[in-house]
Amino acid sequence: MDFELSEEQEMLRAASRDLLADRAPVERVRAWAEGDEDVDPEVWRLTAGLGWPGLGLPEEYGGAGQGLVELALVAEEIGRALGRGPFLPTAIVGRALADAGPPGLRAEVLPELAAGAAWATWAFAEPRAPWSLAGIRATAKPERGGGYVLDGVKTAVQDAGGARWLLVTALQEGTPASYLVDRSAPGVTVRRQQVLDPTRAFYEVRLTGVRSAQRLDAEPADIQRLLDEASVLRCADALGAMERMLELTVEHTTTRVQFGRPVGAFQAVKHACADMALLVHGARAATYYAAMAEGDAERAACAAASYVAAGAPHVAGRALQLHGGIGFTWEHDLHLYLRRARADSVLYGDAAVHRDRLCELLMPGLTDPKGS
Incomplete structure (x- = not known):
């Protein structure tokens, strides 16, 4: 395998490193770590201008249509700078929607994610359970008139405090499935967790009879x-x-x-x-x-x-x-x-x-x- 990066990929890495070094130095990260906000709004705005939120999203929805390599290059620079913000969880949810979301849902959500106007995060892990499909206990029950009812507790959900959408993995008749939920929907409770890493924000998300969930066409x-x-x-x-x-x-x-x-x-x-x-x-x-x-x-x-x-x-x-x-x-x-x-x-x-x-x-x- 050829590990050499293309000229465009090298430019992406350099631009990302320069932006974080200039606008998000460690001193700024320390200051934001002591506050309650998940995201530094100025840095998020600048990264949106650089195209980070839409980097891996299809061009038809305002994205750049890039792949996992480009996302990994940005993620590497974020880790190097101890960067805050929902780039990683938003990229993951965006890829899930682009691959398996219904057309109407993609048209509604992906342009906002690509523009950085809102972000999303993945509610997958559960308390005292392995971070795998075998550890899923949350449930999704179909209703007669259509729709689903979600119940369960998720943990270590990154940047859920200010997220617009939650991608929830739950069991429907014993089979894992994916559902997109509005974080402000009735029955969704978000509580910030005290964690070892102060450079990022993680939350417990409790789902109690949540009905405003849309299922993605995603198999296990x-x-x-x-x-x-x-x-x-x-x-x-x-x-x-x-x-x-x-x-x-x-x-x-x-x-x-x-x-x-x-x-x-x-x-x-x-x-x-x-x-x-x-x-x-x-x-x-x-x-x-x-x-x-x-x-x-x-x-x-x-x-x-x-x-x-x-x-x-x-x-x-x-x-x-x-x-x-x-x-x-x-x-x-x-x-x-x-x-x-x-x-x-x-x-x-x-x-x-x-x-x-x-x-x-x-x-x-x-x-x-x-x-x-």
């Missing part, structure tokens, strides 16, 4: 594919954070002097930095391969997700160790990246979830009672 396999794509974008976000932690660590170890020498001159420190670099390079290769893969997309997504979910916390731990006491202070940026990496290691499934599924894909006969 389509939902699983969307979960794989979300996992790849999560890997890209974590990759950006890992790259920045490596840079901060190299900078610190080459300038911090101990016993008359930079600490980076000691062999043990060199080896630790080399271990970090190997994990970063491996995460980049796995993430890019998963974003570019076609025929092997499922296994590639699982391999990337399991590798990055395990590698990101390890890089964070090494960075913290090599920074010494300063790495533990609130004033240093490192702890924000550490928190981001820890959160990314469990979003859309931790390493164990993806490794189990990868085993099922590689050796179906071992998990299928009817297999030979």
